[in-house]
Amino acid sequence: MDQFIEFVSANPLLSAAWVGLFIMLIYSFIGAKMRGYTSITSQELTMMVNREDATVVDIRPTDTFRKGHIAGAKNIVESKITENNKPELEKLSGHPIIVVCETGMTAGKSCAALKAMGFESIFSLRGGMAEWRQANLPTASK
Numbered sequence: 576m577d578q579f580i581e582f583v584s585a586n587p588l589l590s591a592a593w594v595g596l597f598i599m600l601i602y603s604f605i606g607a608k609m610r611g612y613t614s615i616t617s618q619e620l621t622m623m624v625n626r627e628d629a630t631v632v633d634i635r636p637t638d639t640f641r642k643g644h645i646a647g648a649k650n651i652v653e654s655k656i657t658e659n660n661k662p663e664l665e666k667l668s669g670h671p672i673i674v675v676c677e678t679g680m681t682a683g684k685s686c687a688a689l690k691a692m693g694f695e696s697i698f699s700l701r702g703g704m705a706e707w708r709q710a711n712l713p714t715a716s717k
Contacts, residue, residue: 610683611690612674612697617710620645620673620700629671632656634685635704643714645675645707656685659692671696679703 583590615623623629624647631648633640640650653676655663672694676682682699689697700707708714 610687612683612686612699614679614701615673615698616701617707617712620698621712623671623673623698627671629673629698630667631673631675632667632685633675633704634682635675635677639677641717643708643716644704646713646715648675648715653681653685657688659688664689664692664694668694671698673698673700675700675707676703678705 620629620631624631631645633644633648633650634653634656635644635650636652637650640648644650649667651663672689674682674685674689674697676685676699679700679702682703686697686699702709704714
């Protein structure tokens with residue numbers, strides 16, 4: 576223990592860096608548990624749709640959605656979710672909901688809004704449609 580105290584007093588910047596890294600690591604684990612949704616891969620999305628009858632909700636603008644989306648996805652723009660438009664969303668309850676955006680960066684806001692409305696099984700596609708296309712997975716267009 577004496578060596579530890581001696582090391583910390585001799586290397587305060589290095590010690591502070593280690594403490595900071597430790598705090599960030601703890602925060603990332605706790606934050607993931609508290610946010611109320613899970614990020615999933617495209618393979619996990621496919622399994623959930625096939626095995627658990629999950630609903631894919633694409634929050635991208637309608638014109639972008641029409642150019643290419645995951646087959647069977649419902650286009651509900653982000654503003655309808657974040658404005659607490661529960662009547663339109665109630666038909667989604669009872670099944671897992673997977674929120675998809677373009678890059679995986681904006682889906683979190685919609686997932687948090689769905690969680691606040693009382694939906695329980697909420698997921699977001701890690702990497703969004705960009706990751707889906709990069710994996711050469713099929714898209715539909717209308």
